[in-house]
Amino acid sequence: MITGVRSPGARRRSIAFGYANLVPFVFFALFPFYFMVITSFKSNAELYSLKSVPLWIQNGAIIDHYTYLFGRTEFLVWIKNSLIISIVSTSVSLVISVLAGYSLARLRFRGVGSFGTAVFITYLVPPTLLFLPLSQVVNWLGIADTIWALIVTYPTFLVPFSTWLLMGYFRTIPREIEECALVDGASRMQTLLRIALPIAIPGIICVILFSFTLTWNEFIYALTFVSKTANKTAIVGVTADLIRGDIYYWGSLMAGAVLASVPVVAGYVFFLDYYVSGLTAGAVKG
Amino acid sequence: MAVSPRALEVAGSPRVGYLGRLYEWWEQEHVFGYGLIMPAFLLIACLVAYPFGMAIYFSLSDYWVGSPGSFVGLGNFREILGNEVFRQTVWNSFVFTAIALTCKAVLGVWLALLLARNLRGKRLLRGAILLPWVIPTALSTLVWVWMFDSLYSVVNWTAIRLGLMTAPGPNWLGMASYAMAAVITVNVWRGLPFFAIIVLAGLVSIPREFYEAAEVDGASSFGRFRYVTLPLLKPVLAVVLLFSTIFTFNDFNIVYVLTRGGPVNTTHLFATLAYQTGLAGGNLGQGAAISLFMLPLLGLVVFLQLRYIRRE
Numbered sequence: 001m002i003t004g005v006r007s008p009g010a011r012r013r014s015i016a017f018g019y020a021n022l023v024p025f026v027f028f029a030l031f032p033f034y035f036m037v038i039t040s041f042k043s044n045a046e047l048y049s050l051k052s053v054p055l056w057i058q059n060g061a062i063i064d065h066y067t068y069l070f071g072r073t074e075f076l077v078w079i080k081n082s083l084i085i086s087i088v089s090t091s092v093s094l095v096i097s098v099l100a101g102y103s104l105a106r107l108r109f110r111g112v113g114s115f116g117t118a119v120f121i122t123y124l125v126p127p128t129l130l131f132l133p134l135s136q137v138v139n140w141l142g143i144a145d146t147i148w149a150l151i152v153t154y155p156t157f158l159v160p161f162s163t164w165l166l167m168g169y170f171r172t173i174p175r176e177i178e179e180c181a182l183v184d185g186a187s188r189m190q191t192l193l194r195i196a197l198p199i200a201i202p203g204i205i206c207v208i209l210f211s212f213t214l215t216w217n218e219f220i221y222a223l224t225f226v227s228k229t230a231n232k233t234a235i236v237g238v239t240a241d242l243i244r245g246d247i248y249y250w251g252s253l254m255a256g257a258v259l260a261s262v263p264v265v266a267g268y269v270f271f272l273d274y275y276v277s278g279l280t281a282g283a284v285k286g
Numbered sequence: 287m288a289v290s291p292r293a294l295e296v297a298g299s300p301r302v303g304y305l306g307r308l309y310e311w312w313e314q315e316h317v318f319g320y321g322l323i324m325p326a327f328l329l330i331a332c333l334v335a336y337p338f339g340m341a342i343y344f345s346l347s348d349y350w351v352g353s354p355g356s357f358v359g360l361g362n363f364r365e366i367l368g369n370e371v372f373r374q375t376v377w378n379s380f381v382f383t384a385i386a387l388t389c390k391a392v393l394g395v396w397l398a399l400l401l402a403r404n405l406r407g408k409r410l411l412r413g414a415i416l417l418p419w420v421i422p423t424a425l426s427t428l429v430w431v432w433m434f435d436s437l438y439s440v441v442n443w444t445a446i447r448l449g450l451m452t453a454p455g456p457n458w459l460g461m462a463s464y465a466m467a468a469v470i471t472v473n474v475w476r477g478l479p480f481f482a483i484i485v486l487a488g489l490v491s492i493p494r495e496f497y498e499a500a501e502v503d504g505a506s507s508f509g510r511f512r513y514v515t516l517p518l519l520k521p522v523l524a525v526v527l528l529f530s531t532i533f534t535f536n537d538f539n540i541v542y543v544l545t546r547g548g549p550v551n552t553t554h555l556f557a558t559l560a561y562q563t564g565l566a567g568g569n570l571g572q573g574a575a576i577s578l579f580m581l582p583l584l585g586l587v588v589f590l591q592l593r594y595i596r597r598e
Contacts, residue, residue, distance in 0.1 A: 018403040036429040054440040100326035109316035126536035128557035132564045132574050133340035156333045188318045217422040219539045239424045257425040268420045280487040
């Protein structure tokens, strides 16, 4: 970062210093995932033996825990539920947030400032504050114990977050471009859809990515509003239903954890830069 | 802006009658503005503001799952405050938040400084560091449960082989202070990337000239950090600290999966106690009252954030 006039030796030492100090952090960050993966391939005999070395696979890798997951549990149903919930609530929230974000960032009308503040405050309200009353709302709506309970409630944290993020992107569009379109006879909605939206594409990708991850990873609502095994999400299914009684079957638990993380990790690997920019924009512009 | 109707006439598409008037009405800036914000407004009103009001109502009533109770005023709050478990939870929450936040801030700044160096494989390093933040917390916490297992703990196994512990090592999730340490460790593990990446973004935006000037003036590397980096990083640090305070204080996933609040309530936080009381126990009134205790802190953070934004 800071390169003044230094000897090559000093620079090499500085680079070595950088790597040497990063190693513990990388190890700390990645070891649990490594352990998750190797556990999912170990045989039970090896897992529950005090004589074996836990750090790697000694007695050969097996895929029994994975076949168990597919054959004997409702894992695939949970994955399907999670996919439906994530896709539907992400799409709905995206539409709502594009409209609201454009309105708050671009249009001048009375009360626009207070709306913006309200969205921001909602963004800061944690789900842990609302899950008790929402569980009752979901009951009254007659959607308790179905995936609809989650599709309906997830936008409550997606919309404030997405609106806030998109506002930042819409603000960067020069006003003149839109005014030109209006003068040329485009309606306001056309201006939004044909001029502003294409420019905000990076923001929209960010929003989709984050919304999908947030809904896929969501835990407290999914745990609270749905108790029927067939309607659970992947995360709650693995965390709650693979533990029978008080017994943890670590092989299949870790196999489930690995597979249920795949969709998010895939999105993450392909769109790392969007992740970083969204993370920074969401928090720092806030 | 009265441009558009005129523009329409010029464009030769005069709209007449009812539809035309409707169109003109809709094209007004404020009508269009309110129209676009309406879906979000309705959602927030029905599914955030209204439940929030309900939470307050619950907390003031004797409400159990399935049986709406009568108004009891501040009875729930009085009862909670007299409750040993709740007082333990308040203490836990502050200890947990204070230690976890300090660790995340110190390690996060240090990690960001390391990541900001011009090293080969920078992108890969950042990707690896950010991973714990991306993976579903409930699932990654599950692997920590296994790593802290009372019998097969890989942490203890390794530490014993390295001579850092005497066998059999601590029962991490079964003993009070160790359980708190475990919960904090997992929270730091998960929250550190968020801190580091945002601080990194702040670091990158500091103009290079400042460092060069400091170097010319003979500042040591610590001096450059103390008098250039830290002051310029302060706004970013303030925002990320405020955010992280909310996330950390309201943590549910890690505690729920790792310890369920145990052993003997020594790791309960507001959210997990509210869950246990309100849903598992069915006492919605008290559960809501417990979760509302988070409100003053949340209010303070919101207030500081809003003030900070206005100044920007």
